[in-house]
Amino acid sequence: MSSDLIHALEQLEKEKGIEKDIIIEAIEAALISAYKRNFGSSQNVRVSVDRQTGDFKVYALKRVTSDPQNEYMDISVENAKKINAELDEEDMAEVEVTPKKFGRIAAQTAKQVVVQRLREAERGIIFDEFSNKEAEIVTGIVQRTEKKNVIIDLGKTEAVLAPTEQISGEEYKFNDRIKVYVIEVKRTTKGPQIMVSRTHPGLIKRLFELEVPEIHEGVVEIKSISREPGSRTKIAVYSKDDNVDPVGACVGQKGTRVQTIVDELRGEKIDIIKWSSNPQEYISSSLSPAKVVRVDISEEEKSAKVTVPDFQLSLAIGKEGQNARLAAKLTGWKIDIKSESQLRATIEQQLLNFDGGFQSAFSEDEPDEDE
Missing domain, CATH: 3.30.300.20 (K homology (KH) domain)
Incomplete structure (x- = not known):
């Protein structure tokens, strides 16, 4: 450990925005574990890293007592006062126990912590960047397929195009450049997971x-x-x-x-x-490219009966009902489509039913000739 470490941490702070003190605190915590692991000590210790020079020291925390029972846990009042004259019985004394061969372990531990924190910081930056892009479009390059998921390279990270978000029949070939819609960005232990869609x-x-x-x-x-x-x-x-x-x-x-x-x-x-704010106009337009003759609406049921020319009926309904289905979803209205001849036949039938009922009622009112 040396001033080179401090200089490196200062550079990281400038370039990556990772605070130097936070990394040093993480190094100190990691060095405590490393010390106990390598030197088999069960005593309470504290590791201090000098913020200016990068030098470190290991301190054992011992109870000041007039009757020491455990050399690792206790220290006599006499010895404690040699360290700090103000220490009294039952105080906690910090006794330096820095091992001579601890330098290599400390350097390796510090490197691991720095790499880990750097990786975490980069993941955090990526998460922050893409979480702000939820409900936005990003452009990526198709990389590979994993268990029917299409993995898309977004530059700094990768996105997942799940099977349910893929357009049926659309092929995603290696190195294809495509636009996708970001539907969700989640934090995971392996970094941000970005879910995208082509169907949204x-x-x-x-x-x-x-x-x-x-x-x-x-x-x-x-x-x-x-x-x-x-x-x-x-x-x-x-x-x-x-x-x-x-x-x-x-x-x-x-x-x-x-x-x-x-x-x-x-x-x-x-x-x-x-x-259009006018329901008739809006519903009529929604059935484009079909031409509409008439639209009758029911505000209470939010339903509409639409009349189209005979030759436009199949166009208005669409293949397998697609055009009518999309129009209903677009407008939020239930739409019933009939051709002019179908409407005419319905009206004629209604008239016949009415006329038949009228004639029947009239006949019942006529007096019997025998009376």
Whole structure:
């Protein structure tokens, strides 16, 4: 131990922000364990490291008594006063017991403590950095696959893309550069664990914020997102500024902005619609690209009956009901879709039922001819 250690600790304090005194206290604690382990002592000891020179000393803590029984635990009053004249019986005296061959052990112990603290500090810095990135997008490089988890290199650390957060059918090849959404950062004994996602709706939101300056600046607002990862997404946007077309801003000139996002999502279709406070307008827009003829709503049930042209019915419902399902999730309304011919047939049937009931009631009121 020497001034070289102190100089090294001062450098660490400047570069890594690890306080020198904290490391020295950790070294002192580790040296106590090392002393007892190597010299088989059960006595109470204290290790002191000089903050200026780096020199260390080991002190045994002994009880001052007129009748010493244990040389390791007790010290006579006479000998105690040689160390410190103010010591009296039943006081605790510190007696230096620094072994001559303890230097190498001390240096090795100090190195281990410094390395450990440095590692802990670096882990802490990484945790602090990425915990601030929760709900944000980060870019990484695919490294490997472990038990179906995709490990992504983020530079200073790695992130885990769990199977449940992977897009079905999407391949993650070695050295692929991809954007992921940080869903959670946890402290572990092996350092921070960063969980990321490719399926979270937040990924869509952040991608649009990156590509559309109007969203980043707050001129255009994302009101709602519904997503079936890898297949289709619907996003509702709005602007308080009447001079700004929120849909046009997101699409970009010749579709360049939205196409960049589609490319990042490897072909996932994206429908951008204009949000409206008017439920009929909002629901009608949500079923895009289908055209809607009529929307009848029930505020109490928060449900809507939507009428579309016959040739638009399959488009409005979508493959396996996807378009209608995404529209319902986007708006928060239950949506029942019928074609014009289906609506016409329903109305005609209702009229027939009404007419039949009316005729029956009328017939019951007619007098019997025999009467």
